[in-house]
Amino acid sequence: MATRPSPRPPLTERLPWLLPMGFAVLLLGAWQAWVTLADIPAFLLPSPWRIAQTLVQDWALLWPAWWVTVKITLWAFACAVVLGMLIAFAFVQSRWLEAALFPYAVLLQVTPIVAIAPLIIIWVKDPTTSLVLCATLVALFPIIANTTQGLRSVSPGLLAYFELRGAKRWQTLWRLRLPSALPYVFTGWRISGGLALIGAVVAEFVAGTGGTATGLAYQILQSGYQLDIPRMFAALVLITLTGIAQFSALSAVSRWALAGWHDSEVAR
Amino acid sequence: MQPGEFLSLLGPSGCGKSTLLRMMAGLLTPTAGEVTVQGEAPTSAAARDGLSFVFQEPTLMPWATVAANVRLPLDLAGVPQTESDARVAEALAQVGLNGFGGQRPRELSGGMQMRVSIARGLVTRPRLLLMDEPFGALDELTRHRLDTDLLALWRAQGLTVVFVTHSLSEAAFLSSRIVVMAPRPGRIVDDIALDTPWPREAHHRTSPGFNAVVRRLEDALSAAGSDTHAHTSANADT
Numbered sequence: 001m002a003t004r005p006s007p008r009p010p011l012t013e014r015l016p017w018l019l020p021m022g023f024a025v026l027l028l029g030a031w032q033a034w035v036t037l038a039d040i041p042a043f044l045l046p047s048p049w050r051i052a053q054t055l056v057q058d059w060a061l062l063w064p065a066w067w068v069t070v071k072i073t074l075w076a077f078a079c080a081v082v083l084g085m086l087i088a089f090a091f092v093q094s095r096w097l098e099a100a101l102f103p104y105a106v107l108l109q110v111t112p113i114v115a116i117a118p119l120i121i122i123w124v125k126d127p128t129t130s131l132v133l134c135a136t137l138v139a140l141f142p143i144i145a146n147t148t149q150g151l152r153s154v155s156p157g158l159l160a161y162f163e164l165r166g167a168k169r170w171q172t173l174w175r176l177r178l179p180s181a182l183p184y185v186f187t188g189w190r191i192s193g194g195l196a197l198i199g200a201v202v203a204e205f206v207a208g209t210g211g212t213a214t215g216l217a218y219q220i221l222q223s224g225y226q227l228d229i230p231r232m233f234a235a236l237v238l239i240t241l242t243g244i245a246q247f248s249a250l251s252a253v254s255r256w257a258l259a260g261w262h263d264s265e266v267a268r
Numbered sequence: 269m270q271p272g273e274f275l276s277l278l279g280p281s282g283c284g285k286s287t288l289l290r291m292m293a294g295l296l297t298p299t300a301g302e303v304t305v306q307g308e309a310p311t312s313a314a315a316r317d318g319l320s321f322v323f324q325e326p327t328l329m330p331w332a333t334v335a336a337n338v339r340l341p342l343d344l345a346g347v348p349q350t351e352s353d354a355r356v357a358e359a360l361a362q363v364g365l366n367g368f369g370g371q372r373p374r375e376l377s378g379g380m381q382m383r384v385s386i387a388r389g390l391v392t393r394p395r396l397l398l399m400d401e402p403f404g405a406l407d408e409l410t411r412h413r414l415d416t417d418l419l420a421l422w423r424a425q426g427l428t429v430v431f432v433t434h435s436l437s438e439a440a441f442l443s444s445r446i447v448v449m450a451p452r453p454g455r456i457v458d459d460i461a462l463d464t465p466w467p468r469e470a471h472h473r474t475s476p477g478f479n480a481v482v483r484r485l486e487d488a489l490s491a492a493g494s495d496t497h498a499h500t501s502a503n504a505d506t
Binding site for chain 1: 330331341374
């Protein structure tokens with residue numbers, strides 16, 4: 001959408017990254033100075049510069065591990081989106097179904113994944129599948145809860161209009177409920193995206209050995225055993241950057257889809 | 269009621285005028301008796317095709333363009349795109365919104381949003397148009413303009429309109445017949461046929477004939493009001 005040519009918006013609005021980036025530079029500078037001046041050994045706390053060097057040196061090791069973790073995260077996120085939205089569709093079709101099943105969705109949410117991951121890893125032979133399953137379980141609930149809420153948050157007037165025109169259930173779902181729910185759906189996606197990544201890492205921690213395909217969590221564990229703390233931090237940095245990238249991508253999708261009609265995304 | 273009439277249902281809140289309109293549309297079912305629209309139950313497909321309902325609010329889909337909002341009833345009925353495009357353009361032209369098809373509802377004023385809502389009502393080419401206080405939330409000037417345009421549409425299209433309002437002057441300006449209703453219990457207290465000639469222009473609002481109609485409506489409503497009063501006090505005595 002075209003932005004209004006208003007008299008010079010503040011710097012923070014024109015460059016939304018400026019403040020967080022400035023803060024990062026400040027923080028990293030202080031960290032670097034402290035580690036250098038206090039002469040802290042790298043196996044206790046590596047300096048940012050040392051971490052960056054390790055990231056480059058161990059790239060051959062970290063890159064495949066990163067890709068494994070990203071694949072598991074994306075698969076888990078996709079499964080959670082499809083499954084969660086289908087469950088939400090079913091919930092709005094029938095109050096009975098929702099009343100009967102929603103407590104179990106909550107149960108799923110409050111059960112710690114570390115507690116059930118070993119079981120899943122025993123039950124499911126293929127290690128990648130079991131990791132995807134664990135991460136999906138972690139990411140599922142926000143999608144169910146937000147989508148259900150969104151599908152119910154429909155303007156009563158429009159609902160009456162659809163009823164008046166004799167709209168079929170699927171027409172009401174597809175043309176009215178789903179578009180109305182989009183802001184909620186995207187909120188659910190953004191929360192679940194981060195959770196899928198956390199789930200993928202935690203599940204691999206529990207699994208210990210990833211078999212043939214080892215992800216970043218395995219690299220962190222290995223680095224810990226070998227007291228290679230800089231590499232541990234490098235792996236951690238990769239996980240963090242991945243999470244931020246995913247969140248930004250989902251926010252961009254949300255902005256694009258809501259632009260021009262929803263209050264949250266209309267240019268002020 | 270007769271085909272081609274412009275019938276206003278006039279009365280204070282709670283007299284059942286909106287309820288009556290919703291029963292005509294099949295949104296509510298009467299507790300006793302039955303409603304027929306052109307000999308059919310209002311919920312039947314045939315009746316649905318023949319009538320359109322315009323709500324108090326524009327009730328537009330904020331994510332869809334004006335054209336997509338107007339096309340909605342055709343989409344729901346499965347009308348092919350090539351045909352619906354032409355009918356959408358026609359309906360937008362009828363309400364004076366040529367060239368606004370690509371805009372989103374929030375970019376339009378309240379009056380224009382109401383025009384979109386009316387276009388959505390017209391696009392199915394109904395014989396009967398049911399309107400539930402459609403201009404109640406608009407400022408007076410906008411309301412006058414929409415009233416005038418609605419009359420022109422009604423005459424040009426040969427529509428039958430049932431128009432719910434609580435504005436005496438709006439009812440007097442628009443109608444060929446006014447049914448005055450009163451609350452507690454909801455009932456009809458007067459049924460007035462207006463013989464004011466057409467077309468009615470804006471200056472009709474200041475003519476003596478117009479004022480006489482408003483006076484008669486006022487009398488009917490206040491008589492009904494005092495009637496209700498006497499009723500309650502009689503009950504209190506017993």
